[in-house]
Amino acid sequence: MVFISGPRQVGKTTISKEIGGKLFTGKFEYLNWDNREDRKNILDGVFSAGKKLFIFDEVHKFKNWKNYLKGEYDKYKEKFSILVTGSARLDIYRKGGDSLLGRYHSYRLHPLSFHELSGAKINYTPLQELIFSDCDKQEKNIFDTLLKFGGFPEVFVKKSEKELRRWHNERVDRMIKEDIRDVENIRDLSAGIKNKERLIF
Numbered sequence: 001m002v003f004i005s006g007p008r009q010v011g012k013t014t015i016s017k018e019i020g021g022k023l024f025t026g027k028f029e030y031l032n033w034d035n036r037e038d039r040k041n042i043l044d045g046v047f048s049a050g051k052k053l054f055i056f057d058e059v060h061k062f063k064n065w066k067n068y069l070k071g072e073y074d075k076y077k078e079k080f081s082i083l084v085t086g087s088a089r090l091d092i093y094r095k096g097g098d099s100l101l102g103r104y105h106s107y108r109l110h111p112l113s114f115h116e117l118s119g120a121k122i123n124y125t126p127l128q129e130l131i132f133s134d135c136d137k138q139e140k141n142i143f144d145t146l147l148k149f150g151g152f153p154e155v156f157v158k159k160s161e162k163e164l165r166r167w168h169n170e171r172v173d174r175m176i177k178e179d180i181r182d183v184e185n186i187r188d189l190s191a192g193i194k195n196k197e198r199l200i201f
Contacts, residue, residue, distance in 0.1 A: 001069065001073055001081075001082040001083070001084060001100075001103055001104035001105075002081075002082070002083050002084070002104060002105050002106075002107065003084045003085075003086075003090065003104050003105070003106045003107065004016060004083065004084070004085045004086075004107050004108075004109055005085070005086055005087070005090040005106065005107075005108050005109070006087075006108050006109035006110065007087070007111070007152075008087050008171065008174060009152055009153075009154055009167075009171070010109050010110065010111055010152060010153070011109060011153050012057075012085040012086070012109050013057055013085060014153075015109065016030075016055050016057070016083055016085050017030060017055070019053075019083065020053050020055060020083075023053075024051075024052045024053040024081075027050065027051050027052040027053065028051055028052065028053035028054070028055065029047060029048045029051045029053070029054050029055070030055045030057065031054065031055065031056055031057065031059075032057040032058060033056070033057065033058040033059045033061050033062060034057075034058055034061075042056070042059065042062070042068075043062075045072075051080055052080050052081060053080060053081045053082075053083060054080060054081075054082055054083070055083045055084075055085065056069070056082065056083070056084045056085070057084075057085045057086065058085075058086050058087070059084060059086070060084075060086045060090045066100055069082065069084065069100065069103075070100055070103065073103050074103075084104075110151075111150065111151030111152050111153075112146070112151035112152075112153060112156055113151060114139075114142065114143055114146055117142050117146065118138070118139045118142050118143075130143065145159060149164055150164075152167070154167065155167045
């Protein structure tokens with residue numbers, strides 16, 4: 001299996017579907033845990049026939065997701081491939097326990113970088129001033145846009161200050177209400193386990 005984690009709205013779903021479209025043309029299925037019908041199919045083990053790749057998005061929100069993936073992988077690894085995507089929480093949750101040990105490769109998707117956007121092969125020195133020559137106007141424009149709008153694809157492509165403000169507000173709201181809250185729950189769980197161990201010994 002392959003796990004792709006990373007911050008929200010960095011393009012995990014988009015790149016996973018592109019992988020399916022280019023490498024498994026017409027033979028991949030995308031399943032999103034947040035979709036009611038997809039969630040029911042995941043829990044019932046109902047998948048489309050003849051597919052060579054199954055993409056599970058946000059499946060880590062399912063309490064027993066590790067055992068579920070372990071069972072599907074062990075039973076069907078010779079028949080199809082599995083790609084799992086999710087927010088930063090996936091990266092945290094996968095580190096607990098060893099039920100998936102040796103069954104997956106993990107990758108982290110980052111926002112767009114200057115080097116990726118420009119294709120420049122110039123070696124810049126860290127912590128030193130960036131100097132662009134007249135022939136590097138395109139690179140300077142890319143750098144200025146990246147500095148202003150950031151590397152998240154949606155706002156970088158739109159280049160709208162209004163959309164940028166809206167995106168920032170929504171992102172902060174979701175991070176506080178979902179990501180940070182869930183990570184804090186993990187810490188509480190760890191504290192509870194330690195207290196239980198003290199009582200036992």
